[in-house]
Amino acid sequence: MTTTVQDKQPAAAAANAAIERTAAYYRLKADVEDFYYHEADLIDDRRFRDWLDLLAEDISYFMPIRRNVKFGQQAARENTRRGEGMSWFDEDKWTLTKRVEQILTGVHYAEEPLSRITHMVSNVQIKAVRPDLDAPRELDVTSRFLVYQNRVEYETYTFVGRRNDTLRLTEAGWKIARREILLEQNILMAKNLTTFF
Amino acid sequence: MSVRNDFDQLVDVKNGFISREIFVNADIYRQELDKVFTRAWLLVGHESLVPNPGDFYTSRMGDESVILCRDKAGEIHVFLNSCRHRGMKVCRYEQGNTSLFTCPYHSWTYTTDGKLQGVPLHRTLYDGVLDREANSLVSVAKLCNYKGSIWATWDKDAPDFHTYLGDAKIHLDQALDCRDGREGGSEVIGVHKWVFPANWKFAAENFLGDTYHNPSHRSVDLIGIGPSAAAGKKGRRDDELEKAKHVWISFPGGHGVHSAIQPEANEYIESFLDNPILEKYFRHCFEERKRRLGEQARLLPFVGTIFPNTSYHGRQPRGLCAWHPHSPTSTEGWRFFLVDKDAPQEAKDYLRHYYMRYSGPAGMTEQDDMENWLYATAASTGTIARRHPFNYQQSMGAYVTDHPLGGEVSTQVTEQIARGFYRRWTTYMQGGDWNELLGSPASNRQAAE
Ligand code: FES
Ligand SMILES: [Fe+2]
Numbered sequence: 001m002t003t004t005v006q007d008k009q010p011a012a013a014a015a016n017a018a019i020e021r022t023a024a025y026y027r028l029k030a031d032v033e034d035f036y037y038h039e040a041d042l043i044d045d046r047r048f049r050d051w052l053d054l055l056a057e058d059i060s061y062f063m064p065i066r067r068n069v070k071f072g073q074q075a076a077r078e079n080t081r082r083g084e085g086m087s088w089f090d091e092d093k094w095t096l097t098k099r100v101e102q103i104l105t106g107v108h109y110a111e112e113p114l115s116r117i118t119h120m121v122s123n124v125q126i127k128a129v130r131p132d133l134d135a136p137r138e139l140d141v142t143s144r145f146l147v148y149q150n151r152v153e154y155e156t157y158t159f160v161g162r163r164n165d166t167l168r169l170t171e172a173g174w175k176i177a178r179r180e181i182l183l184e185q186n187i188l189m190a191k192n193l194t195t196f197f
Numbered sequence: 198m199s200v201r202n203d204f205d206q207l208v209d210v211k212n213g214f215i216s217r218e219i220f221v222n223a224d225i226y227r228q229e230l231d232k233v234f235t236r237a238w239l240l241v242g243h244e245s246l247v248p249n250p251g252d253f254y255t256s257r258m259g260d261e262s263v264i265l266c267r268d269k270a271g272e273i274h275v276f277l278n279s280c281r282h283r284g285m286k287v288c289r290y291e292q293g294n295t296s297l298f299t300c301p302y303h304s305w306t307y308t309t310d311g312k313l314q315g316v317p318l319h320r321t322l323y324d325g326v327l328d329r330e331a332n333s334l335v336s337v338a339k340l341c342n343y344k345g346s347i348w349a350t351w352d353k354d355a356p357d358f359h360t361y362l363g364d365a366k367i368h369l370d371q372a373l374d375c376r377d378g379r380e381g382g383s384e385v386i387g388v389h390k391w392v393f394p395a396n397w398k399f400a401a402e403n404f405l406g407d408t409y410h411n412p413s414h415r416s417v418d419l420i421g422i423g424p425s426a427a428a429g430k431k432g433r434r435d436d437e438l439e440k441a442k443h444v445w446i447s448f449p450g451g452h453g454v455h456s457a458i459q460p461e462a463n464e465y466i467e468s469f470l471d472n473p474i475l476e477k478y479f480r481h482c483f484e485e486r487k488r489r490l491g492e493q494a495r496l497l498p499f500v501g502t503i504f505p506n507t508s509y510h511g512r513q514p515r516g517l518c519a520w521h522p523h524s525p526t527s528t529e530g531w532r533f534f535l536v537d538k539d540a541p542q543e544a545k546d547y548l549r550h551y552y553m554r555y556s557g558p559a560g561m562t563e564q565d566d567m568e569n570w571l572y573a574t575a576a577s578t579g580t581i582a583r584r585h586p587f588n589y590q591q592s593m594g595a596y597v598t599d600h601p602l603g604g605e606v607s608t609q610v611t612e613q614i615a616r617g618f619y620r621r622w623t624t625y626m627q628g629g630d631w632n633e634l635l636g637s638p639a640s641n642r643q644a645a646e
Contacts, residue, residue, distance in 0.1 A: 063559075065389070067291045086387020086534050086549055088559045094427065095554050101420045102561050108416035110564035155394075155571070186291075187529065191393035191567045193559040 019126060024133045032141055032167065033124050035174045040119035043196050048100040051196065055093055056168055056175040063088040063181040063197065079182070088183070088193060096196075103194075111194045115151040119197075121163075122146075138177070139167045145181075149195060157190045159183055163197065199224050204623045210616040213590030217577040219619075220396040225626075226525040233505050233625045234259030236352040236634070238361045240507040240519045241265050241275050243533055244345045245384035251294045251309055257521045257529070258349065264288050264334070265347060268310040269296070273342060275349045276311045276334035287334070298334075307334050344373040344381035346517060348507075356631055362503065363635065364603030365452040371498035372509040372517065375537045376479070378486035378494065384538040386549055389557040390531050395570035397506055397528040398622075400520040403566060404500045404508030405614040406445045406455030409591065413569055417562050422554055424513070424547070425470035433555065433562050434513060435468035438497065445611045447596070448604040449636025451504030451621030453614030456511070456602075459495040463487060474543050496602075504621055514552040514560075526574050532557055589616055 019025055035054075042051040055061075064079035064087045080087045102108045121143050128140035147159040166178035181197040201207075201224060207216040219225050239258045242265045246254040253266040255278060262278035264287070280287050285302035297314065298307045306315035311334040316323060337349035341358035348358050355361065362369060375382040403410065414433060421431040430436070441457035448454075465483045469475040487494040498511025506520040515536070521529040534552050536545050555562045576582060592611035600606035607613055624633050 065387070068289060070290055070293060073293075080387065084549075086389060086553060088389075088553075090553060091550065095550070098420055098422055098426075098554070099561060102416045105416040105419050107419070108561075108565065109413060110568040152572075186390075188389075188391035188558055190391070191395075191558060191571055192564045194564055 019129065019133075022133065025126065028129070028133065028136055028139070029124060029126055032126060032139065032174070033121075035167070036121040036124065036143065039176075040121055044117055044119055046114060048103060048196075052093070052097055052100055053172075054174075054176055055096065056170075056177040057093055059093050059096070059176055060090075060178045061092070061096055061181075062090050062179065063183060063193075066183065066186050068186055082180070088188070089181070099196075108194075110192050113152065115149050115194065117150075117195050118148045120146040120148075123162075137169050139165075141165045141167055145197060147195060147197065149190075159185075159190070159195075159197070161197075201225060201228065202627070204626045208619045208623045209586070210589070210620045213588065213593055213612070213616065214586040215589050215619055216586045217583050219622075220398060220574060221525050221578045221583065223525050226522065228626060230259055230522065232628060233622065234522070236350065236355060236625065237505050238339075238341070238348045238350045238355065238358055238503075239505075240503075240517055241340075241347045241349050243347060243383075243385045243517075243535075244273065244342055245538070246292065246533075247273065249294065251296055252292075253288065253290075253295060253298075253309070254292045255288055255290065257519065257531070258337075258351070260522050262286060263337070263349075264298070266309050266311075268308070270310075272310070273340065273347060274309075274311055275337045275340055275347070276307075277336075279335070280305060281313065281332040281334065311336055344370070345383055346373055354631060356635065360635070361450060362452070363448050363450050365446075365448045365450070365454060365501065365503060367493075367496065367602075368446075368454040368456050368498050368501050368511070369503060369509060371456075371496070372501075372511040372515060372535065376482035376486065376540070377537075378482075378489035382538055383535040385533045386536050386545065387534050388531060389534070390529065391558045392523060392527060392529050393558070393567050393571060394527050395567070395574040396525060397520040397522045399570035399573060400518070400528060400530065400566075401502045401506050401508060402615050402618065403570070404510075404518065405453035405502045405618055406500060406611075407615070408443070408445070408455055408610045409612075410566075410569070413565050414562055416565065422561055424468055424472070424475070424551060428470035430470065436466050437468050437512065438499070439466060441497065442608065443499070444600075444602065445607045445609075445614055446600075446602060446604045447607075447614040447617030449617075449621075450634070451618050451636070452502060453618055454501030455499045455614075456501075457497045457499055459497060461495070463495050469547075472543075472547060474541075475547050478541060478544050502618070504618065505625075510556075513548070514555045515548070516552065516556070526578065528570075530557070589619075 062082045069077045103111045123144040125142050126139050129136045130138040143163050149157045161183040164180040167174045168177040207219055241256045242254050247267040250269045250271050253264055256263050256265050264276045264278045266274050278286050278288055280300040282305050285300050287298040287300045304317050308314050313329045313332045338351050338353035340349045373383055374380050417433040423432050423434050438457045441459050443457045445455050465480050500510055502508045508518040510516055516532050516534040519531045523529050536548055557563055589612045592609055596605040596607040596613050
């Protein structure tokens with residue numbers, strides 16, 4: 001059929017092997033998990049402006065569309081790409097701020113009344129540390145999410161997937177510099193994506 | 198399933214009432230699939246999705262999966278995505294390139310022009326019986342590549358696509374033509390697909406030109422998400438049409454558009470304050486278009502629906518939508534986002550960002566549409582609710598039939614386009630012939646003269 005493109009190991013997975021599971025690794029992992037739980041609280045408690053503060057000014061927030069492709073083409077073609085074409089989200093802090101402002105108008109009817117949402121984060125693994133574990137400034141972290149949304153009366157959606165983040169340490173703590181959200185759906189099985197992931 | 202024939206009562210356009218049954222009733226829904234979606238011209242995709250021989254793109258027509266495919270010789274086909282043997286989907290990839298479609302079930306294979314080629318153990322099991330020609334993939338009856346957009350119908354008696362469009366053509370053209378006025382030249386830069394719990398007609402009707410629902414977009418208008426938003430402009434689009442006269446037109450074939458006519462002194466209006474490169478580019482496009490089209494350049498598209506379920510956004514966020522019926526209360530939305538193929542990268546990149554923040558389930562504007570369609574559908578399923586028809590009395594009679602643009606032209610916000618759409622929907626549901634389905638535009642004109 002089509003030319004086969006060999007699946008490449010993601011760079012993060014290769015880096016995984018390099019990080020030794022030392023006490024310093026687990027301390028850092030606990031720190032990152034704590035950060036994620038805090039982030040989930042902010043969104044679920046509808047403290048959206050505080051959530052924005054966790055995002056680096058130059059954040060790239062990206063949710064590709066997942067496509068059904070032939071075996072062997074996953075790496076090359078399964079996901080739409082950051083920086084080209086259409087995805088679900090491929091945006092910066094300005095746009096994310098607009099999304100928050102919109103909810104806060106109180107007349108964004110798709111989130112008025114507000115949905116009830118719970119974010120679960122799990123499977124946290126640090127895949128790369130820069131410059132090193134002794135003085136980490138920037139991390140590549142993978143995790144899984146399960147987001148439950150209940151809206152008005154009967155409307156219920158479950159969003160499950162992975163996140164690939166780059167976190168950056170600042171004076172004010174960790175900030176999300178880059179986030180890739182891989183929702184495990186092809187055709188979106190929800191009428192809207194009004195929450196943050 | 199009971200077959201209904203009370204459509205004249207359900208759809209009372211004369212008095213402006215339409216029964217909620219047509220939006221929620223399962224029998225009516227089945228009948229729609231039979232009577233509307235097997236006959237009308239439906240949008241399948243765009244040639245830019247299948248640029249090379251052997252390229253395919255899996256699409257839908259109504260509630261059925263189809264394959265849009267460019268054969269080895271370069272010709273475009275549309276087939277039902279179902280094996281002639283036991284119906285297995287012969288293609289479950291969204292897009293790709295192939296020389297054969299191999300059915301996973303018993304391995305019949307089909308060529309890119311739909312012909313049955315390989316049948317395992319043919320000689321032993323089927324010799325002298327199986328007629329390969331008669332077992333090609335089921336092809337649409339007619340297909341049209343209209344300025345790059347691909348349309349098809351299952352009805353061999355359907356008129357050609359241009360006739361089907363009628364006077365709605367020049368409005369759709371503006372979604373498909375280059376920004377500088379050259380014909381065609383668009384490409385699809387991505388497709389959104391999502392499922393929402395509403396009847397498909399809510400979406401189709403919204404894009405006919407339901408300008409009246411503007412207040413539901415107050416939240417984006419308050420914060421500003423348009424191409425001059427960072428410069429402090431509120432609103433969700435641009436100011437391009439601020440001096441224009443708006444027109445709402447119902448066409449005899451059931452299509453409806455909301456377009457705008459710029460004043461005689463057709464001057465460029467700055468719309469991209471956030472980016473000087475874009476401002477320069479779009480100003481250039483504007484001047485070129487004016488030079489090419491002259492008077493005709495004053496007509497600008499806004500939105501429209503080509504009967505029954507294809508909608509377009511003609512300027513920004515530019516694209517073609519297909520509202521695929523899933524059930525009476527569920528619809529699969531597909532939007533093909535368009536840019537000029539030869540637009541500068543900077544413009545394409547800007548536009549895709551704007552499209553993403555505006556459109557579809559992740560778009561700040563259209564999320565509010567979806568909320569409306571869902572709860573309007575949900576609150577119409579009850580027995581009591583169904584006894585009370587929707588009100589369609591807005592701007593009754595406020596249109597002319599002698600306008601050079603053809604059709605029934607209104608210069609005020611109107612539900613005449615919706616009334617026209619459902620009037621034609623009724624003709625389809627009653628099994629009308631193609632003369633009736635086209636609404637004989639000539640006689641409309643004569644009546645006005
Ligand atoms: S169903 Fe396709 S070969 Fe049998
Ligand atoms: Fe809308």
